[in-house]
Amino acid sequence: MQQDGGRMQLQDVLFTQGFGTRRICAGLVQQGHVAVGGRAVLDSGAEFVTRGLRFCVDGTEWEYHEHAYLMLHKPAGTECSRKPSAHPGVYTLLPAPLRQRPQHGAAPGVQAVGRLDQDTTGLLLLTDDGQFIHRMNSPRRHVPKVYEVTVKHPVDDAQVARLLQGVMLQDEARPVRAAACDRAGERQLLLTLTEGKYHQVKRMVAAAGNRVEALHRSRIGGLALPPDLLPGQWRWLQEADLAALTA
């Protein structure tokens, strides 16, 4: 589809960015829904250089992205599963084109990079780049993730020491330890983990003798959840954000 010099027909631009089947995308252009550089383009076969291409569909501006890399401030009461059972999926917080981007050999749309529990809030990455998901989730990478944990009982030194030394979790052969653990208040912990085991924070805190009441992920690698990204809001990751993730 991509042609020499990074040029692509406008109908294919729309198709790759999740605006529907090729036929629907051709129709969108021909019916005057799409503008480039402030002018409607009616020729669905018109070619554009995709790098940095900005276009409007029904007045909403989009930029061409070969892959989508997003951050979302996950609100409580949302599920990361593609087939949520009891709560709305996080994907409902994204515009339709991001949910519909075509993927070769995979479900369409962006996928969450790892999962947060339905009641966990904070930084969630989403992408349609399967290799990126694989790299970020690889246990060998040890990408640190920082969690702000509110617990039921006052935190004591022994609990912090246990979390740092390692606790035994069911179905794990070895103790699982936090890479860092600081008391941030009477019932607050700042916990850094480099793995992503199922319910890991909740199970570790329970094994250390306390109970998680609220959980918020504030950082992945060097990327912090921006304070102005409110619960339910999302934004594109910039080059610097992607670099910070693995810095």
Ligand code: URA
């Ligand atoms: N650990 C948990 O227990 N839950 C999460 O959502 C993330 C990490």
